[in-house]
Amino acid sequence: MPNPSSPRQNGHQQEPSVRKNNFEEVAHTFTHEEALLEADRCLNCPTHPCQNACPVGVHIPAFIAKVKTGDIGAAASEIMQTSLLPAICGRVCPQEKHCEGHCVLKAKFGSVNIGGLERYVADTARAQGALKPPTPCENTGKKVVCIGSGPSSLACAAELRRAGHDVTVLEALHAYGGVLRYGIPSFRLPREVINKEVETVQEMGVKFKTDVLVGATITLTELLKEYDAVYIGSGAGLPMMLGIEGENAVGVYSANEFLTRVNLMQAYKFPETDTPIRVGKNVIVLGGGNSAMDAARCAMRLSPETVTIAYRRSAEEMPARAAEVEHAQEEGVQFEYLVTPKEVVKDEYGHVTGVRFTRNELGAPDEKGRRRPVEIAGSDFVMPADTVIVAIGQRPNPTITKTTPDLKTTERGVIALNEKGETSLKGVFAGGDIIRGGATVLLAMNDGIAAAGKINEYLGGK
Numbered sequence: 001m002p003n004p005s006s007p008r009q010n011g012h013q014q015e016p017s018v019r020k021n022n023f024e025e026v027a028h029t030f031t032h033e034e035a036l037l038e039a040d041r042c043l044n045c046p047t048h049p050c051q052n053a054c055p056v057g058v059h060i061p062a063f064i065a066k067v068k069t070g071d072i073g074a075a076a077s078e079i080m081q082t083s084l085l086p087a088i089c090g091r092v093c094p095q096e097k098h099c100e101g102h103c104v105l106k107a108k109f110g111s112v113n114i115g116g117l118e119r120y121v122a123d124t125a126r127a128q129g130a131l132k133p134p135t136p137c138e139n140t141g142k143k144v145v146c147i148g149s150g151p152s153s154l155a156c157a158a159e160l161r162r163a164g165h166d167v168t169v170l171e172a173l174h175a176y177g178g179v180l181r182y183g184i185p186s187f188r189l190p191r192e193v194i195n196k197e198v199e200t201v202q203e204m205g206v207k208f209k210t211d212v213l214v215g216a217t218i219t220l221t222e223l224l225k226e227y228d229a230v231y232i233g234s235g236a237g238l239p240m241m242l243g244i245e246g247e248n249a250v251g252v253y254s255a256n257e258f259l260t261r262v263n264l265m266q267a268y269k270f271p272e273t274d275t276p277i278r279v280g281k282n283v284i285v286l287g288g289g290n291s292a293m294d295a296a297r298c299a300m301r302l303s304p305e306t307v308t309i310a311y312r313r314s315a316e317e318m319p320a321r322a323a324e325v326e327h328a329q330e331e332g333v334q335f336e337y338l339v340t341p342k343e344v345v346k347d348e349y350g351h352v353t354g355v356r357f358t359r360n361e362l363g364a365p366d367e368k369g370r371r372r373p374v375e376i377a378g379s380d381f382v383m384p385a386d387t388v389i390v391a392i393g394q395r396p397n398p399t400i401t402k403t404t405p406d407l408k409t410t411e412r413g414v415i416a417l418n419e420k421g422e423t424s425l426k427g428v429f430a431g432g433d434i435i436r437g438g439a440t441v442l443l444a445m446n447d448g449i450a451a452a453g454k455i456n457e458y459l460g461g462k
Helices: 032-039 060-069 072-079 086-092 114-127 151-162 191-203 220-226 255-264 290-300 322-330 441-458
Strands: 143-147 166-170 207-209 229-232 252-254 282-286 306-311 334-337 339-346 352-365 371-375 381-384 387-390 428-430
Touching: 032 060, 032 114, 060 072, 060 114, 072 114, 086 114, 086 191, 086 441, 143 151, 143 220, 151 166, 151 191, 151 229, 151 441, 191 207, 220 229, 229 441, 252 255, 255 290, 255 387, 282 290, 282 381, 290 306, 290 322, 290 387, 306 339, 352 387, 428 441
Parallel strands: 143 166, 143 229, 166 207, 229 428, 252 387, 282 306, 282 387, 306 334
Antiparallel strands: 339 352, 352 371, 352 381
């Protein structure tokens, strides 16, 4: 019988005083006993509100039921009917906004830890050799290329291969995973997990090629001559900056550059690796999203004296996941709320020495319902800094769109889709951050899966 009132299992974590000095994974996978205790909390609701709230429709009650019986291979197969990246999703999906946010136990007992259980299933099934990719359908003779190897392209490629198409993934960098690898730190998502998930897609027969920058190495027009359909899932890797005075000073990074240096190039191991990075004594991170938390927590691991996240609204409006904010606070990251950066202060040599801020108060709500920050006259102050990391968002790199004039974009620079989810070019589809301008891993995956269905239909598949 289910035991919903049993305490929610959250697993073990590295102690903050230890983990802030290393890049090893913070959270540990459930033990067998923890997984059983947590699975027993699930009521297997007949209406499946958790599953209905999952963007990719993971069969949540069904896989948890398999955990209860100890059949981890069957649990993994249940998840992989709709999601081929369970070890990644179990770690980085914002479950509190989707499945766990709709769990019927949330208000009274706390939601079932669905993310923890998904991760347990993926990790355990792989360790047991029971994580098997689905068998593709009979080859159709159709060729599809997916641009980018982030979550959207991986999901699209896997689904297209499942349908029997010949699929190739092109990656501009030297390693696969896209934002999973360059944007998310290893203490949240270990590199070996990304490698194994990519291997699952490769085992299905999807081909991968690195160092191919579409728009430079090869054009979209040229790809259309070789392939029957194209999926653009190249993400949003172009940083947004503030446009304030002094922003070009030595010591100012975009979050994209800082995280790429740390995560992809492993600058924290320099000189063992080739890419250096320096943070100095005081680090200021501008922004309040998950990238800001990642940047701040990475910076903390590079041994500065202080790391401060400066956000123009209050804590209640901050878009980052609550768990990431909590982890940052535990690791010693400081928070300065209701401040707007006005200038990066630099010395006579052009090096950062601080940031000048204006304090804010909250005014009327904006179009998204969040109260607008209103500057308080005469409240300027300077916060000392050796390093400033700008983490206020990103947008798509225009390399593809600039070399393909017929590919329509919106005023925000993202690729435009029609009511059928197609681009302005026949046979070209798109999804993920290239159409959203920055979103979650799960929404990117959902776009890839949806696009695979449209591509399959376009190619005459069942």
